[in-house]
Amino acid sequence: DGGITQSPKYLFRKEGQNVTLSCEQNLNHDAMYWYRQDPGQGLRLIYYSQIVNDFQKGDIAEGYSVSREKKESFPLTVTSAQKNPTAFYLCASSASGDTDTQYFGPGTRLTVL
Amino acid sequence: SQKIEQNSEALNIQEGKTATLTCNYTNYSPAYLQWYRQDPGRGPVFLLLIRENEKEKRKERLKVTFDTTLKQSLFHITASQPADSATYLCALGTYIPTFGRGTSLIVHP
Numbered sequence: 001d002g003g004i005t006q007s008p009k010y011l012f013r014k015e016g017q018n019v020t021l022s023c024e025q026n027l028n029h030d031a032m033y034w035y036r037q038d039p040g041q042g043l044r045l046i047y048y049s050q051i052v053n054d055f056q057k058g059d060i061a062e063g064y065s066v067s068r069e070k071k072e073s074f075p076l077t078v079t080s081a082q083k084n085p086t087a088f089y090l091c092a093s094s095a096s097g098d099t100d101t102q103y104f105g106p107g108t109r110l111t112v113l
Numbered sequence: 114s115q116k117i118e119q120n121s122e123a124l125n126i127q128e129g130k131t132a133t134l135t136c137n138y139t140n141y142s143p144a145y146l147q148w149y150r151q152d153p154g155r156g157p158v159f160l161l162l163i164r165e166n167e168k169e170k171r172k173e174r175l176k177v178t179f180d181t182t183l184k185q186s187l188f189h190i191t192a193s194q195p196a197d198s199a200t201y202l203c204a205l206g207t208y209i210p211t212f213g214r215g216t217s218l219i220v221h222p
Binding site for chain 2: 033035040041042043045048058088090092101102103104105106107109
C-alpha cells in the first residue's frame with residue numbers, strides 16, 4: 001500500500017522544547033516538502049528537498065530545520081526559536097520538483113502548551 | 114506582491130446543482146494551476162492540473178478552466194453531492210506551487 005505517512009497525528013510540546021515530526025514515503029518520489037497550515041490560511045512552504053542530501057528553505061523556514069539522509073524520509077524539527085509553532089503540519093512528496101502532483105500525508109497537529 | 118484569491122465565504126448549494134469555485138491571481142505568470150480537495154483535519158488530495166496553454170480540463174464530474182488573460186480559474190462540480198462537501202484549494206506556480214486559502218463547499222441534501 002503506497003503512500004506518505006506522518007507521525008504522530010497529535011503532538012503536544014512545552015515551550016522551549018524542540019520536537020521532530022516524522023514523514024515517510026514509499027512512492028519512490030525524489031521531491032519532498034513541508035508545509036504549515038493555520039486556520040483560514042493557505043499552505044505555507046517551510047522547506048523542500050529535490051534530492052537526497054539536499055534541501056532548500058521555503059517561505060517560512062525560520063525556527064525549523066530538516067534533513068534528507070534517505071530518499072523516503074524527510075523529518076522536520078520545530079525548534080524553540082519558532083515563536084508561534086502551534087499549527088497543522090503537512091508533508092508532501094512528488095515524483096520530481098517540477099509541476100508534478102503533490103501527494104500529501106495526513107498531517108500532524110502540533111500544540112505548544 | 115503575488116496574490117492568490119479564493120472566496121473566503123463558504124459556498125452553499127443544493128444537491129444536484131453545479132458548484133462553481135473561483136481562483137483569481139495577481140502578479141503571477143503561472144505555468145500551471147492545480148486544484149486540491151481537503152477534508153477537515155486531513156491532507157489535501159490532488160484533483161486536476163491545467164497548464165497555461167490549456168483552456169479547459171475535465172475529469173468525470175469535474176471541470177477546470179484557466180483564463181490567463183483574466184488571471185482566473187473556475188472549478189466546476191456538476192451534479193453535486195453531499196459527499197463533495199469539503200474545502201477546495203487552488204495552487205499555481207512555475208515550479209513549486211503556491212496555495213490559496215481555499216473555499217469551503219457545502220452541498221445540502
